[in-house]
Amino acid sequence: MSGRKKPATDPVEINRLIWRTVERIPAGRVATYGQVADIAGLGRAARRVGRALRELPPGSRVPWYRVLRAGGVFAFPRSSESYRRQRRLLGEEGVHLVNGRVDLQRYGWQQTLDELLWSPDA
DNA sequence: GTCTTGACTAAGC
DNA sequence: GGCTTAGCCAAGA
Known part of the structure; x- marks a missing residue:
């Protein structure tokens, strides 16, 4: 057997990995390309995430609109x-824009830190 | 094999 | 606030 081990070299695998990661973003939250790339294990391949989302077929259940650039x-x-569509979809989930951008400190996808920083009492 | 482009990011002016 | 430069990684010409 060829003991050649390749870490997700196939573009299809990478796309699926990225899409799967995007699906993990909870409703009402947003994530950046770099963050998705990091969580997906792609490191700084933020551009690769963008390409994967661009290749995303219509009708997909992947919440691409929850992925934003750095700084929200x-x-x-x-x-x-796409801008208006993304803005509308996020608005339906309770994510609204402030000065043309999203407050990542509040709506950013912080799996653990967010619950610690964001107290329900606020 | 080299060059350009891109749903990126960070730093500098 | 916006524009430019540099760094980064992958796909297409």
Whole structure:
């Protein structure tokens, strides 16, 4: 047997891995490309995440709109259809924009830290 | 095999 | 606040 071990070299595997990671983002939360890449085990391949989402077929249940650029900024131009769609979908989940961007300290996907910092009493 | 592009990020002006 | 530069990684020409 060829003992050649390759860590998710197949683009299909990588895409699935990225999509699966994006699906893990809970509703009402958002994550950055770099964060998704890191969680997916791709390191700094934030661009790879963007490509995977671009290749994402329509009708998919992957919440691509929960993925933002660094700083909570949208990846699309403000006059783009995707921008409005993303903004609307996030709004339905309770995520609204402040000065054209999302407050990552509040809506950012912080699996553990968030519950520690965000007290329900606030 | 080299160059360009891109749903990226961070730092600098 | 916005624009530029540099770094990064993968796909396409």
